[in-house]
C-alpha cells in the first residue's frame with residue numbers, strides 16, 4: 302500500500318516548484334506564487350480520476366471525515382452508524398462534530414453488515430459510514446438501499462481503498478460523500494493530507510468553506526471575504542499537495558503492482574484448503590493493498606500469525622488484538638475518557654459498548670490475518686514470500 306516507497310523525482314520536482322516560489326499556502330498571494338496552485342491542481346486531478354464533480358483537499362483523512370460530516374449538516378445528537386472494525390478516526394470524526402458513534406457488526410466482507418445496519422437505524426440516525434478496510438469494500442448497493450429508504454447520508458471512508466471500484470465506480474464516488482487519506486502509509490501520500498469527494502454541490506461548498514474558517518472564497522481579498530457559517534481550519538499546505546500531485550499520477554501504476562503481487566501470493570495460498578478469503582461484494586474490485594485471509598478458528602489464526610512472524614513474513618496483521626482498529630481495545634471510547642467534558646447528547650445516547658454483543662464481528666475478525674502488499678518488492682522477493690507464507694501456514698495446520 303505505501304506510496305512513500307516510491308517517493309522520487311516527480312515528487313521532488315513538484316515540491317521544488319513550491320519551494321522556489323516560497324508560497325506555502327494554497328489560498329491567495331496570486332502575484333508571487335509563480336502560478337503554482339498545487340492544491341487546486343490535485344483537486345482537479347482527483348475529480349477527474351474519481352469521476353466526480355467536486356473534491357476538497359484537507360489536512361488529513363480524519364479531517365476529511367470530520368469535514369464531510371459537518372458539510373452534510375451532521376451535528377450534536379445525530380447518530381452515525383460505523384463498523385466495529387475500522388480505524389479510531391471513524392469515531393474521532395463523529396465525536397468531533399458532537400454526533401454519536403453507533404457501532405455495528407461487520408460480516409465476511411470485513412465491513413458493515415447491511416442487516417446489522419438496518420437493525421441499528423432509528424429516528425436519530427443521520428448517516429451510515431462504511432469503511433472500506435484493507436483495500437476492499439462494503440456491499441454499497443445494500444447500504445444505499447437502506448440509506449435511500451430512511452433518508453440517510455451514505456459516507457464512504459475509502460482511506461484504505463483508493464483505486465478500488467464498485468459497479469464500475471471508483472470507491473468514494475458511490476455514496477453521497479467519499480473520503481481519502483493521504484497520510485504517510487496510505488496507497489498514495491501527501492506526507493499528511495486527505496480529501497472529500499462528492500457530486501453534491503452544496504456539500505462541496507460547505508466543505509470548501511468549513512475547512513477554511515468559513516471563508517466563502519469570493520473575491521481576491523481574504524480579509525474581506527464573508528463567513529456565512531462557522532468553520533474551522535482543516536487546510537492542506539501547498540507543500541503537501543505538491544507531493545500528492547505527483548503521487549496521484551502514479552496511482553494506477555501502484556494498483557497494477559499491488560494486483561500482480563497479490564495474485565502471486567494468493568495463488569500460493571489457494572493450495573491450502575483451510576485458508577479462505579474475505580468476501581468482495583459482487584461488482585467490486587479491491588485495490589489489492591492487502592491480502593486478507595481467514596483461518597478456521599481463532600486459535601489457528603493466532604498460531605498462523607505467530608508462524609508468519611517467525612518465518613520472517615513481515616507486515617501481517619492480526620487486527621483482533623490491535624489497539625487502534627478493533628472495538629475490543631477501544632476502552633477510551635467505551636468509557637468516554639476525554640480531556641474535557643463530553644457533550645450530554647453523546648453521554649446520554651451512546652450505547653454501553655462494555656455490554657454490547659459483537660460476537661458476529663468477533664467470529665470474522667478473530668479469524669482474520671491481513672498481509673500488507675508493498676510496492677518495492679522484486680519479483681524474486683514476492684516469489685520467496687509466497688513460498689514462506691504457504692509453508693508457515695501449513696506448519697500450524
Ligand SMILES: *Cc1c(COP(=O)(O)O)cnc(C)c1O
Pocket residue numbers: 360361362363364387388390391432433434458460461482483484494495
Ligand atoms: C488512515 C485512515 C484514516 C485517517 O486518516 P489520517 O490521514 O491518518 O487522519 C481514516 N480511516 C481509515 C480507514 C484509515 O485507514
